[in-house]
Amino acid sequence: MLKNRIIPCLDVKNGRVVKGINFVELKDAGDPVEQAKIYSDGGADEICFLDITASNENRDTIIDIVRKTAKECFVPLTVGGGVRTIQNITDLLLAGADKVSINTAAVKDVSFLKEASKKFGTQCIVVAIDAKKVSDNKWEVFTHGGRNKTGIDAVEFAKQVETNGAGEILLTSMDRDGTKSGYDVELLKVITDSTNIPVIASGGVGTLDHLYDGIVKGGASAVLAASIFHYGEYKIKEAKEYLNSKNVSVRL
């Protein structure tokens, strides 16, 4: 039976791990390579790096981090943030990433996904959708870490990225990100019901129950969290044991 995945995410800025509250007020807390190794030794099913400054700054730092991490961690590694061109993807994959997560570039031109998936395979193309609730049962896609409104309906967009070659969707609720109040389960449910590719839940985890909700109520194939693991509130193993005790199958 396929197991539900737990994915710790490391937000990286200038080569250091940070996690912001609603993407502001960044706290500096650690070396990404070392952190990734701790997670992978602790049973993380995948590791995710999000380069949160990639849009404006030099990308070589993240490439170097990916290269070092890939030599030490033998679980899948996803890298996102500022992935806009085929060359960006090539560079990250050559450095040792297994998947890249594409956000703004997919919103700007969804056919970029077609090109990317044709060249590298759908298995390594994750589309990161940042969505914000705009009215009852309606969510809109945002870009640039939640700063830019796009007017695009999140559900429609999710269907489109699937058709265009995304292998997975990384769905972040911008309303919940950094709040520790739990995933937006309604949003998750509507997206997992309207697509046939795996969805990774993100944004808002504060307790282990939230992970349970993301999988069981939201239908997510994987749950991503940053701060609850990063600040040591819970170990990956504790999260897995908790889910297992509630009959959610995980890799123990």
Next chain:
Amino acid sequence: MNVTIVDYQSGNISSVINSFTEVAKGKVNLEVTSDTKKIKSSDKIVLPGQGSFKSCVDSLNKIKGLVDTLKEFAIINKKPLLGICVGLQMFADVGYEEAETKGLGWISGKVSKINNQSGKFKLPHIGWNEIEIQKESKIFKDIKNKSHMYFVHSYEFIPNDKSVISATTDYSSKIVCSVEKDNLFGTQFHPEKSDKTGLKIIDNFIKL
């Protein structure tokens, strides 16, 4: 001993290189090449594969003499070869991803899309799944039944001769996830991404 990872310019093989480098440290010589001379003089070959069946077969065929060299190595000289993911799938006679494409024809069978029971099972099959060992395989030495391996694929290899199947995994049906036929080994899962258990499988192959 020389182990060669065949780099035929298809998909991302960094993880395969990293994991074999880690396991091979100080034990064997590792080459990453498509040079047919070097392949001929190797003791073991790893054939990775990412992307579609068609794109991988096309890429193999683009390199002059590569398919014949691999065939001579694996089928005539019967030296150990490990196919990973699409690398395994290409052992088949035919694949149906993108378009009907002729495979290497080393293990009779076909590669078709996983029956996801009308959307009940999401595709690709991504993540950690348990393997059910069907027969003893040299690459499973010290690997427990029901070990978790990392999968990413939407197509499955269906061999005609079921006796080649060394492990299956459960995803909508029993999917063939490992084969062994004489000197030919293949895994649908990614040992290079399957943590310590995966590295053990790589170690078993290197130590053959």
